[in-house]
Amino acid sequence: MAFPELHTPMRTIMTPGPVEVDPRVLRAMSTPILGQFDPAFTTIMNEVMEMLRLVFQTKNKWAFPIDGTSRSGNEAILCSIIEPGDKVLVPIFGRFGHLLVEICERYGAEVHTIECSWGEVFDPQVVIKEIKKVSPKITAIVHGETSTGCMQPLKEIGVACRELDVLLVVDAVASIGGTDVKVDEWCIDGLIGGTQKCLSVPSGMAPITYNERIEKIIQSRKKVERGIATEEDRQKVLSHRPIISNYFDLSMLQDYWGPRRLNHHTEATSMIYALREGLRLVLEEGLEKRFARHKIHESALVAGVKAMGLTLFGDQENKLPCVTCIGIPEGIDGEAVRGMLLNEFSIEIASSFGPLHGKIWRIGTMGFSCRKENILFVLASLEAVLLRQGFEVNRGEALQAALDVYVGKTEKVGVGRGSI
């Protein structure tokens, strides 16, 4: 049985993640590894923590990745603070709100939900009213819903949670690195970011941050593994309500990422190299410039889509800048369009989940994929494919509209990661 050398097609990846990885990140991953307790490696771990704080816009002591894909970060924070019977409020406005419910329920929380239609977000006052009614220990909410392309305003909710002594946990997997996520200013207690979206790092890590309000709960449930515990550690175990998961036990992860460097797992070396390089790219570009870049490309894409004669899906006032949802026109087979884009143009765009499956396409403009040539190529290709599938678009208008945006917004039109 022979397995050939890895040989992959080149794709233009315009989904809401995973997106194209910056070549500098790919290169960083091919660096020979170091041992996990090598001082040269623990220095890198500390640098990653420092860079994460800057990207999360926080002064939190704890900011490090969980070694798993994005949802592992959700589970790590939630399972470390939820004890059976704890009340959790989850406002749901798309698929990933359901995921939060699912995780909380599995760990024994009494989950209260409010829902709004997919494609809308909550008026913060509605959420705050519900918080007052339910008095939960935790409110868990998604920031950017990739399933619907909507972004929930959080600041008012955060301030209210702090006043009411409710913990606010936010899934910012899709938004981090692509638009403002102000952990401290918005009074977010625990937050999960994603790597494979606006950070343009491969999937496989979930950077998280949490503050001392969450740390206090974690410390009260702290445990040191028997195989490595000292006598002192054993005597300190007062808790009869340990965190259920060993892998996601933040009290142990803290001891690994903190100065004690107590062995837990073996840190995923090459992924740390990737994350470090991805964060460096964000900081080199600068948060404000990076967010502005995402906005400009979003504008060009939106202008092109509209000019073509297609309609956007969802509340445009609360649009997630890095995800654009497009209604699939009547009579058009959405999957046939996606298939032709992939097979003829080597472009990937996404469908959606649940109630939106078959109704919308989703185009991501995230991180390194969020480049002018990609926007123009996806518009040109979508036009051609729609014509081929029998949908009469406004021929030639999409690219003109997109170019108008670019010409209006910048003089320098280059190719490259920071370029617009």
Place this chain on the structure above:
Amino acid sequence: MAFPELHTPMRTIMTPGPVEVDPRVLRAMSTPILGQFDPAFTTIMNEVMEMLRLVFQTKNKWAFPIDGTSRSGNEAILCSIIEPGDKVLVPIFGRFGHLLVEICERYGAEVHTIECSWGEVFDPQVVIKEIKKVSPKITAIVHGETSTGCMQPLKEIGVACRELDVLLVVDAVASIGGTDVKVDEWCIDGLIGGTQKCLSVPSGMAPITYNERIEKIIQSRKKVERGIATEEDRQKVLSHRPIISNYFDLSMLQDYWGPRRLNHHTEATSMIYALREGLRLVLEEGLEKRFARHKIHESALVAGVKAMGLTLFGDQENKLPCVTCIGIPEGIDGEAVRGMLLNEFSIEIASSFGPLHGKIWRIGTMGFSCRKENILFVLASLEAVLLRQGFEVNRGEALQAALDVYVGKTEKVGVGRGSI
């Protein structure tokens, strides 16, 4: 705040993991990524499953990686089959037996343990007697204990478990790819391998396999996430005892790795590329040849260590071929020796945990690190450092003894991954 380009020292990594990554694996990781449902990517996923079956020596349908470090594989299998109150027997002969206990207890198992001294393994009959006494649902045991360098014979235990209708779950993180692990022949129901040890792939994935006995339990607890469930899925949820972890829920992971391709997490693309290349290297070398290579380098290392005048630790009859434990001589500061090896020679060897901390050094001979030049370099360096630290070794003997092994075992003395 400026973060410089990643710049790491080159190390000779002779710990029991993580070990040096094969350059072909590093290169595979720098391949541009694909979307997770791109047919080109799902083909790669299927290839990885097929290669894993060969390395695990199994015909099991299910063989895929968990996206997390090694212990995530332990947790995934155990949490997917343990329900509160289930009896689990864990025979402990080192640190990682304690880890199995810890995971099982957290998920509510009634854990029974037997222990033997660190540095020994169990007479299989002792374990079988205990199984008969306890009548557990599951026996969970480590195959190769990296903390003590011992390897537990499993076949008799496996056959007995099958006869007694007990599930056997094995942690083969340290042994897979370095010595025989015969999942089917040894009647192992669920098994966890590691990437960063004898496979020479970076840490961050945990390849697992399990058979239909385990699948049956998983299927009875099956759940489809609300955000993506169809009406049919919803009606099928009969279970009131779902798996607690969402991330490690094998019933959902099966639906992602199987033909349904139901979205769970976003597969860690670059790590899959790495694992694929690591497995290709194992299969190209051939299991028998690879295991023989590990044995020869072990022999050379052991001969050198003995010739130097040092003593080996632990039951040599049941030695893990890829980990050699050495007693730290009286009056010598083990950490000072390790520090000097790292700082002067850029070589990393390991200490150990718990009762063995400060008493032994552990030298790994795993995967790509398991090369002649590495063995010779570590012996030469250890000799020099010990002399410097005031321990009078038999000068010059170690390398002569190691070379004798190599000259006796092979004519061709090359440098390279498959070479001895």
